[in-house]
Amino acid sequence: MPTADNPPQTRLTVTVWDRPDAEPRTFELTEDPPAGTHPRPEAAVAAIEAAPRPFEPVPRGAMCTQIYGGPQRAVIEGVWRGRRVHASYDKKNGCEIARWKALGAVLDPE
Numbered sequence: 001m002p003t004a005d006n007p008p009q010t011r012l013t014v015t016v017w018d019r020p021d022a023e024p025r026t027f028e029l030t031e032d033p034p035a036g037t038h039p040r041p042e043a044a045v046a047a048i049e050a051a052p053r054p055f056e057p058v059p060r061g062a063m064c065t066q067i068y069g070g071p072q073r074a075v076i077e078g079v080w081r082g083r084r085v086h087a088s089y090d091k092k093n094g095c096e097i098a099r100w101k102a103l104g105a106v107l108d109p110e
Helices: 041-050 093-100
Strands: 011-017 027-030 072-081 083-091
Touching: 027 041, 083 093
Parallel strands: none
Antiparallel strands: 011 027, 011 072, 072 083
């Protein structure tokens, strides 16, 4: 359990833009216990745990369908289980849409 002497090993900031000109929505997320300003912290932590390589970009050279999923974009940054992360998400092709869907509870919590 985190205390003043033992800060949480997970502290993420999730920023989501619904459109390029939209004001971002920003949420904070901690893990032990799931908390923060995120509307659904338990579901968000579960989605990160279940996603394969949740903070890794699409591998270079991956074959992705050329399907546009929308203008949304997001950034997750901070520390996950003691490891620094900085990951960007969008819906510009099928691979990126799959990454977004895997973290749907994190990126589309409302």
